[in-house]
Amino acid sequence: MKNLRDSHNLSFASLAAVGLALVVTGGTFAWVTINKLTSSTSNPNTPIATNTYKPVKPAVVESHLSTQKQLQQKTAKPQQHSVAVYWLKLTPTETKLQPMPVSQQKSNDKNQLLTEAFKELLAGPNDPNYTTTIPEGTKLLGLKVDKKGVHVDLSEEFNADGGSAEMIGRLAQVIYTATSFDPKIPVWISVGGKPLELLGEGQGLMVDQPMTQQLFIENFQL
Numbered sequence: 001m002k003n004l005r006d007s008h009n010l011s012f013a014s015l016a017a018v019g020l021a022l023v024v025t026g027g028t029f030a031w032v033t034i035n036k037l038t039s040s041t042s043n044p045n046t047p048i049a050t051n052t053y054k055p056v057k058p059a060v061v062e063s064h065l066s067t068q069k070q071l072q073q074k075t076a077k078p079q080q081h082s083v084a085v086y087w088l089k090l091t092p093t094e095t096k097l098q099p100m101p102v103s104q105q106k107s108n109d110k111n112q113l114l115t116e117a118f119k120e121l122l123a124g125p126n127d128p129n130y131t132t133t134i135p136e137g138t139k140l141l142g143l144k145v146d147k148k149g150v151h152v153d154l155s156e157e158f159n160a161d162g163g164s165a166e167m168i169g170r171l172a173q174v175i176y177t178a179t180s181f182d183p184k185i186p187v188w189i190s191v192g193g194k195p196l197e198l199l200g201e202g203q204g205l206m207v208d209q210p211m212t213q214q215l216f217i218e219n220f221q222l
Helices: 002-042 061-075 110-123 164-178 213-219
Strands: 084-090 095-101 140-145 150-154 187-191
Touching: 084 110, 084 164, 095 164, 110 140, 110 164, 150 164, 164 187, 164 213
Parallel strands: 150 187
Antiparallel strands: 084 095, 140 150
8 A cells, every 4th residue: 555655656756847847848948939039139230131222323424425525625626727918919900909828837826827927918029910018118016916806016117108099008918917817807007006097197098996807898999
């Protein structure tokens, strides 16, 4: 009877131990599982897979075109000019202005071009078919091209007396030579540093300042 009771007590104790082990094991597993879940949701450093939007950069076509245009402007060559000297050609019925290109290469320096042209003009023609009515000994005292136009300063010899046709001819030669690179540009003519208002002494020619090719055509006739 005693052995049966002891056996019963042993079986009960074994069952209790097994049950306790299951409870402890289950509790430990549950704690570990909960701790992992909590750690994964509470840790801010844990990367979270998301669908991120990557913006696409627009094509920079306009910028490239603008850069190309700027480069073209920087590399563009300055405008080249050429000038001519105007002589007079006499015929039995009329007097004509005859342009003769200056024998030098084109340049963007208008001051240099016109200075060379006036040197040739005041030196007189080499071709016997042409003539000039600019008085001998006339010198170029100054020449400048600016935004307003062409400024020509001649020596006192230019203002010498002569017939009306002769004075009209010399005025035309100066105006047309000075504007040979641009027919519309105005010309200021000075003699001895003073604006030319009357060409010739006494009954001379009234000269407007500035003069242009169009004004000459409207006021004078060769």
